[in-house]
Amino acid sequence: MSVAVENFVKAIYKNKHQDNLDTKPGTIAKKLRISNAAATDMSKKLAERGLLQYEKYQELKLTGKGTAMALNVVRKHRLWESFLFKLFDMSLHDIHREAELLEHETSDFLADKISEYLGNPKFDPHGDPIPNADGEITTKNTSIALSEAEEGKQYIISRLMSDDKEFFDFCAMNGLKYGNSLAVVKQFKNTKMTQLLINTNTILLNQDFSTIIYVTEK
Incomplete structure (x- = not known):
């Protein structure tokens, strides 16, 4: 195809x-x-x-046939992101860009080998679920947008939903990484901003960022 x-x-x-x-x-x-x-x-x-x-x-x-094709491409994309991130410690923006190219040149056989090498991961470095070889996503999504998180509670970053380089550069500089912990200090409802504490640093995020960073309660 x-x-x-x-x-x-x-x-x-x-x-x-x-x-x-x-x-x-x-x-x-x-x-x-x-x-x-x-x-x-x-x-x-x-x-x-x-x-x-x-x-x-x-x-x-x-259709079912179209969905199966889409999930197969998504699987290969996210496996390549996981592979490139693990082996070369590339930025989240760079692994996304390269995976966009590699996903189309990857056989099902190679995708299975990459998955096996990585320990059959359930999520990629962005926190996006990786479909299995049967085209199934077996994980449950319990995450919420950071903009909806409650004040005074601690969370774990579960997903970074963007492919923008500046967004990922900002996240890297401030410890906003998949799997890292943070605490929500204040939700400013009128200005739609979120104040959080991560790695002893206080950060103030606007809605553009807080709605594409997803978290799960710790």
């Missing part, structure tokens, strides 16, 4: 299950930086292949 097809079904899957965005062709076009016409044309072609359901002006829905 072509890179374009794999990226298209993956974008639909991530919009629905991760990014809380609609899956209309225009939205997918924006995500993939292609024209609306190209997205509509691709939607019709993939509908003919049985990968998705297409209706004019409606959201795109992946």
